[in-house]
Amino acid sequence: MIGIVGFGAYLPRYRIKSEAIARQWGADPEAIQRGLMLAEKTVPGQDEDTITISVAAAKNALRRAQINPQEIGAVYIGSESHPYAVKPSGTILIDALGIGPHVHVASYEFACKAGSEAMYVAYSHVKSGEMKYAMGIGADTSQGAPGDALEYSASAGGAAFIMGNERVVAEILFTHSYTSDTPDFWRREGEMYPRHGGRFTGDPAYFKHIIGAGAALLEKSKLTPKDFKHVVFHMPNGKFPLEVGKRLGFTKQQLEVGWLVPLMGNTYSGSSPTGLAAILDVAKPGDLIFMVSFGSGAGSDGFIFLVTDEITRVQERAPKTRDYLDHGKIYLDYGEYAKFRHKIRLND
Amino acid sequence: MRDVVVIGAGMTKFGELWGKSIKDLFVEAATKAIENAGVDHIDSMYAGAMSSGLFIGQEHLGAVMADYLGVNPIPATHVESACASGGVAFRQAFLEVASGVSDIVLAGGVEKMTDGADVTDVLATAADQEYEVFHGITFPGLYAMIAQAHMHQYGTTREQLAAVAVKNHRNGAKNPNAQFRNEVTAEQVMNSTMVSDPLRLLDCSPVSDGAAAVIVATMDVAKKLNKNLIRVLASSQASDTIALHGRKSLTTLNSVVKAAEKAYKMADKKPTDMNVVEVHDCFTIAEIVATEDLGLFEKGKGGEAAANGWTSIECKMIPVNTSGGLKSKGHPVGATGIAQVIELYEQLNGACGARQVPNAHVGMAQNMGGSGASCVVHILEAI
Numbered sequence: 001m002i003g004i005v006g007f008g009a010y011l012p013r014y015r016i017k018s019e020a021i022a023r024q025w026g027a028d029p030e031a032i033q034r035g036l037m038l039a040e041k042t043v044p045g046q047d048e049d050t051i052t053i054s055v056a057a058a059k060n061a062l063r064r065a066q067i068n069p070q071e072i073g074a075v076y077i078g079s080e081s082h083p084y085a086v087k088p089s090g091t092i093l094i095d096a097l098g099i100g101p102h103v104h105v106a107s108y109e110f111a112c113k114a115g116s117e118a119m120y121v122a123y124s125h126v127k128s129g130e131m132k133y134a135m136g137i138g139a140d141t142s143q144g145a146p147g148d149a150l151e152y153s154a155s156a157g158g159a160a161f162i163m164g165n166e167r168v169v170a171e172i173l174f175t176h177s178y179t180s181d182t183p184d185f186w187r188r189e190g191e192m193y194p195r196h197g198g199r200f201t202g203d204p205a206y207f208k209h210i211i212g213a214g215a216a217l218l219e220k221s222k223l224t225p226k227d228f229k230h231v232v233f234h235m236p237n238g239k240f241p242l243e244v245g246k247r248l249g250f251t252k253q254q255l256e257v258g259w260l261v262p263l264m265g266n267t268y269s270g271s272s273p274t275g276l277a278a279i280l281d282v283a284k285p286g287d288l289i290f291m292v293s294f295g296s297g298a299g300s301d302g303f304i305f306l307v308t309d310e311i312t313r314v315q316e317r318a319p320k321t322r323d324y325l326d327h328g329k330i331y332l333d334y335g336e337y338a339k340f341r342h343k344i345r346l347n348d
Numbered sequence: 349m350r351d352v353v354v355i356g357a358g359m360t361k362f363g364e365l366w367g368k369s370i371k372d373l374f375v376e377a378a379t380k381a382i383e384n385a386g387v388d389h390i391d392s393m394y395a396g397a398m399s400s401g402l403f404i405g406q407e408h409l410g411a412v413m414a415d416y417l418g419v420n421p422i423p424a425t426h427v428e429s430a431c432a433s434g435g436v437a438f439r440q441a442f443l444e445v446a447s448g449v450s451d452i453v454l455a456g457g458v459e460k461m462t463d464g465a466d467v468t469d470v471l472a473t474a475a476d477q478e479y480e481v482f483h484g485i486t487f488p489g490l491y492a493m494i495a496q497a498h499m500h501q502y503g504t505t506r507e508q509l510a511a512v513a514v515k516n517h518r519n520g521a522k523n524p525n526a527q528f529r530n531e532v533t534a535e536q537v538m539n540s541t542m543v544s545d546p547l548r549l550l551d552c553s554p555v556s557d558g559a560a561a562v563i564v565a566t567m568d569v570a571k572k573l574n575k576n577l578i579r580v581l582a583s584s585q586a587s588d589t590i591a592l593h594g595r596k597s598l599t600t601l602n603s604v605v606k607a608a609e610k611a612y613k614m615a616d617k618k619p620t621d622m623n624v625v626e627v628h629d630c631f632t633i634a635e636i637v638a639t640e641d642l643g644l645f646e647k648g649k650g651g652e653a654a655a656n657g658w659t660s661i662e663c664k665m666i667p668v669n670t671s672g673g674l675k676s677k678g679h680p681v682g683a684t685g686i687a688q689v690i691e692l693y694e695q696l697n698g699a700c701g702a703r704q705v706p707n708a709h710v711g712m713a714q715n716m717g718g719s720g721a722s723c724v725v726h727i728l729e730a731i
Contacts, residue, residue: 033540198466204366 002127003171003305004080005164006314008060009277010053011157011264011324012138013044016136016154016337024334025147031098032152032185034187037238041155043332044141044341048156051089053139053270055096056279060318061135062097063299064169065162069097072162073131074104075094078269079158080187080194081141082107097210108197112234113295114138115158115269120301123164123172135166136312139224140268146343153237155265159273159321164330167313169278169314170289170305178212185296196296205298206240209248213300214248214292221304225249232258232275234294250290257282258291263325267294278321283307288314349446351717352580353570354546354728355669356385357690362558363527364660369551370404370460371396371416373729377418377559377683378456392423393449396437396457397682402470404463412678413456431630433457434685435715435724437571438603441564442726451569456561457687459680460509467555471665471681474718476591477506480637488552488631490592490719492544499546501648502715504636506546508651512632513550513675515660517702522703527556527678537632539655551632554675555606560686562693569722581617581710582727590721601720604641610713611725619643622666623726624695625707626688628716630674635659638714639668642696661700670703685715689726696730 017040022029033039044053054077062069074304074343077089090105108121110116115138122134139158144150163172184205187194197205225231229255233241238261244253258275268273272293279289289305338344358380364679368376374395379706382390393414401407407426414424427437434457441455444523473483475490498504502553506514514534520526532550586606589595605693612618622726625641629635636650644666646651653659660667671677671691674684692711694700716723 028542035541165727199364200462200464203364 001171002123002165003168004161004280005133005160005167005169006061006065006279007159007280008057009159009274009321009324010056010060011042012044012048012279013328013330014045014332014340015040016043016332018333020334023153024232034237037153038265039151041153042157042267043337044156044310046340049141050077050081050085050139051083052157052222053141053156054089054137054160055093055137055160056337058093058097058135058137061162063318064314067162067164068172069099070098072103072133072135074125074134075099075107075334076106076108076118076135077137077139078108078110078118079138079140080109080114080268082312083086090258110299111258111296112236112271113293113299116271116301117142118294120177120272121160122161122176125216126165130272133161133162135160138273140270142266142268143193146158148193148247150196152192153266154236155267157264157267157274158270159230159277161273167310168308169311170307172303174217175218175302176220176257177299178216178233179299182298184298189285192303194247200345201296203343205296206236206294207244209300210234210244210292210294210300211325213302217292217302217304223304228254228285228290230257230279231255231290232279233273234272235259235261235275235293238262260321260325262342274321280311281315281320281322283311285309349566350448352442352445352564352675353567353575354578354580354689354693355565355570355573355575356387357562357693358384359560359687359690360558360682361525362556364462365557366462368557370400370406370458371412373460373557373559374413374456374458375405375416377561378413378454381454381561381563387452387488387563390419390452390454390563391423392444393419393454393456394425394427394437394440396685397434397459397599398428398433399470402473403465403478404460425487429722430717431681432630432685432715432717432722435713435726436585436685438562438686438689438723442580443722445566447566451561451699452563452565454563455638455686456559457683457685458559459682460557461555462557466563479591481591487719488544488547490507491631491633492547493592494598494637495546498633498637501599502651504651506538507534508636508655509546509551510534511567511630512629512635513537513625516629516669516673516675517656519661519670519703520676522676522701526672526676528676531679544639547563547633552611553618553630553674553679556680558680558683560676560683560690562686573692576697577641577731578693578724579729580585580726581615581729582725584614585722585724586610588717588721591655592719599637600647601641601716601723603723604638604714604722605715607723608642608726611727615727617727622712624670624705624711625666626671626690626713627668627670628689628714628729629669629675630679632675633667635673640715642712661703661725667705670705685724688713688715692728696728
């Protein structure tokens with residue numbers, strides 16, 4: 001049996017409400033909340049970045065797995081906001097957590113699906129027998145240009161998953177990936193904020209790829225939507241995951257636990273992984289979980305997990321995703337938010 | 349002038365056609381029109397498009413489309429008159445056949461609007477850059493000012509604006525080529541997102557991709573092909589000040605008034621002779637003003653006419669925008685004028701199915717550029 005042996009999430013405690021952003025730009029807050037279904041989003045603290053978020057999430061995963069960090073053979077961090085253009089994020093993480101130095105480390109980027117590809121490669125290493133444990137992390141402090149629609153959603157957070165073949169808490173039964181050259185969203189070298197194709201990010205990108213991977217996953221597994229207890233998709237806003245779930249035949253109830261986006265925002269590479277972590281926090285043995293990520297450019301990775309009896313043993317060993325989401329929040333006004341996100345130019 | 353007859357029509361579905369290029373769209377519509385007409389050649393062609401240069405970086409559209417349609421070396425001309433580009437392309441084709449220069453001419457229109465350009469900025473190039481656009485005005489803003497003035501002057505209401513959108517969506521729901529085939533309620537229109545007071549999202553025509561093409565020919569050609577004879581009774585065009593502030597009245601589109609007067613005279617018809625009318629409803633207020641300025645209703649009564657259902661198919665008074673109009677069918681700007689002619693062609697041929705106006709013999713199409721700085725009107729009759 002191969003699958004997740006430890007998992008953990010981390011979300012910063014700072015928040016900004018959609019209303020505060022809308023007010024700043026003269027937009028209608030109600031229309032934003034109704035259209036995008038976003039109430040507030042997480043904001044990284046001034047000393048937080050993709051690496052600190054990854055370390056916090058990975059620490060929670062290690063607490064749950066209770067394994068010797070030295071036995072982890074690979075660490076992959078998927079993000080589109082790695083702090084360094086040239087320098088790996090994972091090297092800081094392994095030193096912080098006592099992993100390695102006999103370890104394979106890499107930084108991944110595939111817009112919002114870099115986290116699930118880190119998970120997929122980590123899983124594949126264990127499945128091949130190359131190593132005992134491998135860790136895949138999705139984390140971001142995502143960027144949205146001031147005044148752009150993305151500003152209401154681009155948030156910060158992440159989740160880490162340790163793959164292994166002993167004491168598995170969620171077995172990976174099936175995987176499927178679906179990829180094509182679809183330039184719906186991009187950020188060129190040196191540019192501060194991403195650009196996007198507006199409505200082109202919808203049907204030809206998000207929906208086509210998630211449905212492509214999701215339908216193939218159902219076909220491959222011979223399972224039907226009603227067989228699943230929980231479902232999680234990439235969550236660029238509140239509306240899209242509900243709509244793609246509906247198109248694939250899932251109900252809103254099946255999506256509810258992982259649908260963190262109205263309060264969390266879009267944690268990009270950490271989006272569906274964080275949703276998965278929230279599901280594992282409360283899942284029961286025997287639950288089937290359906291997950292499909294989406295990354296612009298574009299592609300989707302799909303997983304089917306079967307929760308095992310081991311889950312109840314690990315759930316309380318570390319803070320849960322909702323603990324971060326619902327407690328200890330510090331609200332920022334737009335000015336503070338602009339300072340935190342380095343949107344104000346200072347005379348250095 | 350020789351008599352001119354429409355002998356074939358073809359169009360793409362309108363909408364967000366991500367998988368089709370401007371060439372794909374034009375060639376699809378033109379090929380359908382040629383096949384529908386049953387001709388083995390065309391003598392000349394016109395391609396109406398507002399701003400393919402800004403939308404997708406492609407100009408020289410006449411040559412591009414002739415090449416991809418495989419009709420070189422015939423003359424091929426790109427026609428531009430903002431949102432009236434299609435209607436003016438049709439007029440050029442009409443004039444070429446009427447004048448005796450050619451016997452069979454294709455008039456097409458196309459626009460590819462969803463390839464990433466800032467559509468609001470591109471469309472604003474049809475306004476006065478120096479006196480309007482530099483000060484931040486956009487087309488929703490211009491038509492909102494017309495709406496405000498109309499409400500002030502004639503008591504036109506928010507509900508009357510909504511009635512236009514409700515009726516056009518009801519018609520568009522019956523048009524297989526329409527972008528939005530869903531009905532909307534007045535409440536939905538009046539609660540949709542505010543764009544420019546009083547115009548809300550559902551008062552505005554959408555951003556669309558699409559193409560439309562018709563074949564016009566001489567009476568002799570039509571008779572040889574054994575076609576129903578849908579004759580172009582009138583083709584007229586007029587212009588007005590490019591900027592709204594240069595006009596005597598904000599609530600009258602003088603280019604529409606003048607083009608209509610000329611068209612009625614040329615056709616020897618009056619407004620009450622029209623069985624079906626397609627007007628340029630880029631915004632709901634535009635339909636209200638157009639129905640007045642075309643003389644279909646008394647000035648100031650366009651809103652009341654819409655709210656009372658006088659422009660609906662069911663009322664049988666004067667059905668307006670049976671196609672769904674720009675609002676519901678979609679508005680790929682260069683294609684719009686041709687698509688309006690196609691709706692008349694199909695109505696006069698009795699081929700409109702669920703949205704057919706019974707016994708439609710005479711129809712009129714009004715296509716407008718900018719905030720009415722250019723307008724082209726055509727009257728067609730089944731003979």
